[in-house]
Amino acid sequence: MLKTKLMDLNINGINQKDETYNLEQLINVKELESNICKTGFVAPVLVEITQSGFRLLYGFARVKAMLAIGETIIPAIVLEQQLSFQQAFALALQDRMDRGPVNPVEVSVIIQRLESGGVDKNEIVKHFLPEMGYGRNPKVYELHKDLYMLEESWQQMLIDDQLSLDMAAEIVSVEPDIRNAFLGFIKELRIGKNRQKEFWALVQDIARMENVAISDFLQEAEIQNIVTDELLAPAQKSDRIKQLFWQKRYPQYSETESRFKEILKTVKLPPELLIQHPPFFDGDRYTILLNVSSAEEFQQHLERLQELNDKDIIRKLIELV
Amino acid sequence: MSKYKDFFRPERIYIETDVKNTMMVKRILDRFPNADVHDTEDANLVIDQATEQTHSKWQNTLLLAKQRGPFLRLCPGTQKHVCCLYYNLDIAAGCDLGCSYCILQGYLNNPLITVYANHDDMYTELDRALVDHPTRFYRIGTGELSDSLTFDHFLGIGADLVRYFADKQNAIIELKSKNVHVEDLLTVEHKGRTVVSWSMNAKQVTEHDEGIAPSIDDRLLAAQQVQQAGYRLGFHFDPMIWFDGWKQEYKETVDKIFKVIKPENIAWISLGALRYPAMLDDVIRENHPNSDIVLGELLPGRDKKLRYFLPQRIEMFSHMYKWIKSYSADVFIYLCMENKSVWEKSFSWAPKNSAHLKTLLDQQVQ
Numbered sequence: 001m002l003k004t005k006l007m008d009l010n011i012n013g014i015n016q017k018d019e020t021y022n023l024e025q026l027i028n029v030k031e032l033e034s035n036i037c038k039t040g041f042v043a044p045v046l047v048e049i050t051q052s053g054f055r056l057l058y059g060f061a062r063v064k065a066m067l068a069i070g071e072t073i074i075p076a077i078v079l080e081q082q083l084s085f086q087q088a089f090a091l092a093l094q095d096r097m098d099r100g101p102v103n104p105v106e107v108s109v110i111i112q113r114l115e116s117g118g119v120d121k122n123e124i125v126k127h128f129l130p131e132m133g134y135g136r137n138p139k140v141y142e143l144h145k146d147l148y149m150l151e152e153s154w155q156q157m158l159i160d161d162q163l164s165l166d167m168a169a170e171i172v173s174v175e176p177d178i179r180n181a182f183l184g185f186i187k188e189l190r191i192g193k194n195r196q197k198e199f200w201a202l203v204q205d206i207a208r209m210e211n212v213a214i215s216d217f218l219q220e221a222e223i224q225n226i227v228t229d230e231l232l233a234p235a236q237k238s239d240r241i242k243q244l245f246w247q248k249r250y251p252q253y254s255e256t257e258s259r260f261k262e263i264l265k266t267v268k269l270p271p272e273l274l275i276q277h278p279p280f281f282d283g284d285r286y287t288i289l290l291n292v293s294s295a296e297e298f299q300q301h302l303e304r305l306q307e308l309n310d311k312d313i314i315r316k317l318i319e320l321v
Numbered sequence: 322m323s324k325y326k327d328f329f330r331p332e333r334i335y336i337e338t339d340v341k342n343t344m345m346v347k348r349i350l351d352r353f354p355n356a357d358v359h360d361t362e363d364a365n366l367v368i369d370q371a372t373e374q375t376h377s378k379w380q381n382t383l384l385l386a387k388q389r390g391p392f393l394r395l396c397p398g399t400q401k402h403v404c405c406l407y408y409n410l411d412i413a414a415g416c417d418l419g420c421s422y423c424i425l426q427g428y429l430n431n432p433l434i435t436v437y438a439n440h441d442d443m444y445t446e447l448d449r450a451l452v453d454h455p456t457r458f459y460r461i462g463t464g465e466l467s468d469s470l471t472f473d474h475f476l477g478i479g480a481d482l483v484r485y486f487a488d489k490q491n492a493i494i495e496l497k498s499k500n501v502h503v504e505d506l507l508t509v510e511h512k513g514r515t516v517v518s519w520s521m522n523a524k525q526v527t528e529h530d531e532g533i534a535p536s537i538d539d540r541l542l543a544a545q546q547v548q549q550a551g552y553r554l555g556f557h558f559d560p561m562i563w564f565d566g567w568k569q570e571y572k573e574t575v576d577k578i579f580k581v582i583k584p585e586n587i588a589w590i591s592l593g594a595l596r597y598p599a600m601l602d603d604v605i606r607e608n609h610p611n612s613d614i615v616l617g618e619l620l621p622g623r624d625k626k627l628r629y630f631l632p633q634r635i636e637m638f639s640h641m642y643k644w645i646k647s648y649s650a651d652v653f654i655y656l657c658m659e660n661k662s663v664w665e666k667s668f669s670w671a672p673k674n675s676a677h678l679k680t681l682l683d684q685q686v687q
Binding site: 209251252279280284 | 613615618620621623628631660662
C-alpha cells in the first residue's frame with residue numbers, strides 16, 4: 001500500500017517541464033477543459049516530492065486544462081515515500097491504461113520513456129508490454145520502438161488504422177524526405193494497407209534499378225500524370241500505377257503479359273470462355289475454362305475453340321514463352 | 322593460393338560431451354592449441370545462445386557436435402521438377418564464405434560453424450547403406466549445408482572421404498566447393514571414386530556476391546592441381562545471375578575452364594538459375610544490402626520459389642549449353658531443379674524423368 005496524502009497544490013509548485021512520466025500527449029486538452037468546466041475537477045493528479053518541487057506522475061493533461069481555465073490550485077495525491085523509476089512509471093502507465101487501450105504511437109512513447117529512464121529491452125518486454133496488453137514478444141518491442149520519431153501525419157495515419165504497423169516500423173528508418181514523398185503519394189492515391197506495402201517494395205526496387213532517389217522517382221511525369229488525373233477514380237489510379245510499376249520492375253514479364261492480352265483481344269472471346277496462362281508464365285500449360293448452361297452453348301464453345309486453333313491463336317499463346 | 326589457406330581460424334571451440342574423445346576433435350584441437358575451448362553437455366544449448374545473441378559475438382566459433390540424425394539423406398529436390406537423385410552427407414553446417422544468395426541464410430539462424438565429429442557413426446551408416454543396397458549406385462556430396470572444402474585446411478575430412486570411397490564399387494563422393502584447400506587431396510589414392518567440383522560463376526558475381534570466396538582464377542588453379550592428381554572434375558554454374566553483360570562474363574568463365582581443364586576429365590557440368598524461397602528475399606536484403614541480385618525479374622515459380630522469368634532462364638541455359646558444347650560434344654550438362662519443358666527448350670532434349678537423369682549421371686562416373 002502506497003503512503004499518500006490528498007492535498008490542494010498550487011500549480012506553480014509543480015515542475016511542469018519534467019515530462020519523465022508524461023504518457024498523455026495525445027489527450028485532447030480542449031475537450032478536458034470543457035469537461036472540467038461542466039462537471040468540475042474529479043480526479044486528482046499524482047505527484048512525488050523532489051528537491052526541485054513536485055514532479056507529476058500522471059495528470060499532465062489535467063494540469064494543462066486547469067491552467068487554461070485559469071485555475072491555480074489543483075487537487076493532488078502526494079506520494080509520501082520514495083519510489084524507484086520503474087515503480088513510478090508503473091503508476092503512470094496504470095493511470096493511462098485505465099483510460100483504454102494504448103495506440104501504437106503511445107506504445108512507442110512509453111518504450112522511449114522507459115529506455116530514457118534506464119530500463120532495458122528485456123525488462124520492457126517482460127514487465128511493461130503485458131501491462132499494455134501485449135504478450136512478452138520482442139517483435140512487438142521492435143515494431144513499436146521507433147514510431148515516436150514519425151512525423152505527426154504518419155502517426156495519425158497509423159492511429160487511424162490507415163497504415164500498417166509493419167509499414168510504419170519499416171518506413172521510420174528511412175530519410176524523412178523519402179518518407180514524406182511516399183506519404184504524399186499514398187495519401188493522394190488513397191490506397192489500402194496491402195497496396196501501400198506492395199508499392200513501397202516496388203518503389204524502392206525501381207529507384208535502385210534506375211539509380212534515382214525515391215523522392216525524385218515519385219515526381220516523374222508518367223507517375224504524376226496518373227496521380228493528378230482528375231478524370232480517374234482512386235481505384236483506377238491505383239491500378240494504373242501498379243501496372244506502370246510492374247512494367248518497370250518486371251519488364252519482360254509485363255511485356256509478355258501485354259502480348260498475351262493483345263492476342264486474346266484479337267479473338268474477342270465471350271466471358272463464358274476463359275483462357276489463362278500459367279501463373280507468371282512459369283510453365284507451358286494453359287488453362288481453358290468453359291462456363292456452360294446447355295449442350296448448345298457447349299457446342300458453340302467447342303467451335304470457338306476450334307476456330308482459335310485454326311487461326312493459329314493457340315500456337316501463338318503457347319509460343320509466348 | 323596461400324592467401325586462402327587459413328581463412329577460418331576458430332577463436333572459440335565448443336565441444337559436445339558425446340564427441341569429446343573422437344579423432345576429429347583431437348585433430349582440431351591439435352591444429353588450434355590456443356583456441357578458447359569450452360565443453361557443453363548439449364550442443365543445442367550453444368546453438369540457442371548463438372541464435373539469441375548478437376551474431377558478431379559468435380563469429381569464429383566452432384561447435385563440434387554429435388550428428389543425431391542421419392548423416393546420409395536423399396536430396397529433397399523440388400516437386401514437379403526433374404531431379405538428379407543425389408545423396409547429401411551432412412558432415413558440417415555453416416559456411417564462412419558469405420555469399421549473398423546462400424540458401425543457408427534461411428535455414429541456419431546462427432553464425433556458428435558446426436562440425437559433426439562422430440565420424441565412426443557416419444562410416445557405419447555409409448557402410449550399411451552401401452552394403453545393404455549393392456545394386457543401387459550412390460552419388461554423394463558434402464556440399465549441401467556447408468562448402469565441402471572451405472574448412473578442409475583444418476578438418477581434413479576431404480582426404481578421409483576420398484580414402485573411404487576409393488574402394489567402393491557402388492558409390493562416388495563429390496566434394497563441391499568454392500574454396501581451394503586441395504593440398505590434402507593431391508596425395509591420396511582415389512581410384513576414380515571422387516569427383517572434385519567447383520561452383521563457378523561470372524566474374525562480376527564472384528566479386529560482388531560471393532563474399533570472401535576465392536576468385537575464378539584461383540578456383541581453376543586448384544582444379545588444375547586436382548586434375549593433375551587424376552581426379553574427375555565437376556563444375557556447377559549455380560546460381561546463374563542475370564545482369565547486364567551476363568553473356569560475355571559467363572562465356573569468359575566457360576572459356577577459362579576449357580583453357581586449363583581437359584573435357585575428358587569433366588564428369589559433369591550443372592546449370593541452375595538463381596532461385597530461393599520467398600522468405601529468403603528479406604533475409605538477403607537485410608544481410609547484403611548492396612547486392613543487386615534481388616532486383617532480378619524474380620517471380621513465384623510452380624514450386625513457389627522466386628525464380629527468374631522463364632524465358633530468361635531458358636536464354637541463360639541455352640547459351641551456356643552452346644558455349645560448353647562448342648568445346649566438347651561429350652561433356653554431360655544437366656539442369657538443377659527445372660522441368661522437362663525447360664530442358665527441351667534449353668538443350669533440345671530432356672531426360673524422361675528423374676530416374677533417367679540419375680542413370681545418365683551415374684554413367685559418367687561408374
